[in-house]
Amino acid sequence: MLAKVISGAIVGLEGIPVEVEVDISPQSLPSFTIVGLPGKAVEEAKERIRSALKNAGADFPTHRITINLTPADLPKEGPAYDLPMALGILIASGQIQADLKKTLVLGELSLDGSLRHTNGVLPLALLAKQLGFENIFLPANNALEAAVLTGLNIYPVVSLLQLLHHFHGIKKIETQKHLDFNELRSEQIFEFDIGEIIGQEQAKRALEIAAAGGHNLLMIGPPGAGKTMLARALPSILPSLTEEEALEVTKIYSITGNLPPHTSLIKYRPFRSPHHTISRIGLTGGGSKPNPGEISLAHRGVLFLDEFPEFPRGVLEALRQPMEDGVVQISRAAGTMTFPSKFILVAASNPCPCGYLGSQKRACTCLPGQVIRYRKRISGPILDRIDIHLVVPEVKVEKLSDWQKKTEKSKTVRERVQKARDKQSQRFKGTPLVCNAEMSTKEIKRYCPLTSDSLNLLQLAMEKMNFSARAYYRIIKVARTIADLAGDEEIKSVHIAEAVQYRQLKEE
DSSP states (O other): OEEEEEEEEEETTEEEEEEEEEEEETTSOOEEEEESSBOHHHHTHHHHHHHHHHHTTOOOOOSEEEEEEESTTSOBOSSTTHHHHHHHHHHHTTSOOOOOTTEEEOOEEOTTSBEEOOTTHHHHHHHHHHTTOOEEEEEGGGHHHHTTOSSOEEEEEOBHHHHHHHHHTSSOOOOOOOOOHHHHOOOOOOSOOGGGSOSOHHHHHHHHHHHHHTOOEEEEOOTTSSHHHHHHHGGGGSOOOOHHHHHHHHHHHHHHTOSOTTOOOOOSOOEEOOOTTOOHHHHHEETTTTEEOHHHHTTTSEEEESSGGGSOHHHHHTTHHHHHHSEEEEEETTEEEEEEOOOEEEEEEOSSSSSOTTOSSSOOOOOHHHHHHHHTTSOHHHHHTOSEEEEOOOOOHHHHTTTTSOOOOHHHHHHHHHHHHHHHHHHTTTSSOOSGGGOOHHHHHHHOOBOHHHHHHHHHHHHHHTOOHHHHHHHHHHHHHHHHHHTOSSBOHHHHHHHHHTTGGGGO
C-alpha cells in the first residue's frame, strides 16, 4: 500500500515542500530503504522509527518498506523527517486512517516515541500557510513558535502514542491557541541604560542618531573612555521590532537553533558581539551546508565589533557587500544562498596599539610607523561605508565624581527615536525601506530635499575635505535622520553641519 505525507525542507531561510512517499510490499523480503538524497541524519531515522513505533505500541511491518523523499534532486538534511516517515508507515500498513492532503508534518523522534525540539519550525509553518494548508503537526516544544501565525490549526504532538490516539479517535490533540503579537510584547529590562553613562554627551547624541536612522557607527578613543558601555547601551534606545521584523529575526534564530526553548518570537532587537578571533565564515555565514553567520543573527539589531582593527583583514573586507546591500550571498558549487543582514554596525577602536595617542593622562609609547600600520588595518572602503565617525575622549575626573547628577534615561531617548522611526515608516510606506540608512541614491533624491543653504554648505564641505561620492550621500542620509529627530521636513544647513562633523575623523 502507498501513503503520502507532506513535510518540508529548508533552503537558505525559506521552506520547500517535501513529499514523503511510503510503499510497503508484503510479497518481498523485509527491508527498509530511504531514497531521495537523504543525509546521514535521515538515513539513521530507520532505527529511530523502528524503536519509536514498537515503544508506542504500534506494529513495525516485517515487509519491504521503501520511502521516497521528493523532489529527489534536493538534499534532505536533519531529523525533521522522522515523524512524517513514521506516520507514512502507519498509514501504508493500515494501522491508522488519515487524510493528510492539506497537512504538513515534521518532528524528530526519540527511541521511546516522544518528540524532540526541532530547528526550523517557523519557516516550515510559514510554508504551510503559503501553500494553503489547514493543519500542521509538530513537536509540542515548538508549538509556541508557530502560534503567531493565523489561519493554521497547530497540533502540538508530545509522542507518537498520543498521535495514534488522535487518529484512532480515543483522545483528540487540542490545537495550540493563537498568540497575538501585541500581547507578547513586554517591557524589556536592559543591561545598560544610557542615563548611567557619565559625560560623553556627543557620543550619546551620535548613538541617538544611529538608532533613529539605522546608521553604522565607529568610535575611536583610549581604553576606559566608555566605548563598550556606549555600544551596549544602544539596544536600550532602539525602537521596538515590528511584527514583520520579528518574524524575519525569529526565522534566522529558528533555523540556526538559537531560539530559546518555549519561545514564540524574538521580541527584542538582537545584539551580537563576536570576539575578534572569529573566522570569516563565522561572521558572514557559510560552511559545506551554508548557515547564517553573526551578521545575519544581528539582522534588524546591532553588530558590535570591539577592538575593530584586531579583526583579520579578510574578515573585515567580507563586511563590504552586507553593509552596502543588506544581504550576504554565500556561493557554493551546489548553488548560491542569500541571507538577510540589515544591521547597525557599531565598531570600537583604540587610536593606536597602546591606546593612549592624544591622551592627556598618559603618554603614548607607540612609534609613528606603528600608529600608521595600526590604522591601515581598517581599509578606506570599510571606513567609507560607516556613516558616523566619532572620537570618544577620556572622561574628566570632575565629571566622574558628579555621578549623582541626573541624566536623560534611555526611555526618554527611545521615545524620540521611535517618533523619528514612525516618520520614516510613513515616508517609506509602500516600499521595502524601513529606515533612512537603507535609502539608495534614487530614494535620497526623492525623499531628501535640501535647501539652497544646506546644498551650498555640503558642496563646500566636499571641496574642503575631499569626501568621496559615497560619503556625499551618506552625509545626506545622516542629515535626514537629524532633521527627523528635530521634526523638520526639509534638511537645513544646521543638519548638514552636524552630519559633516561625523565624517571628519576619516581625514585625520
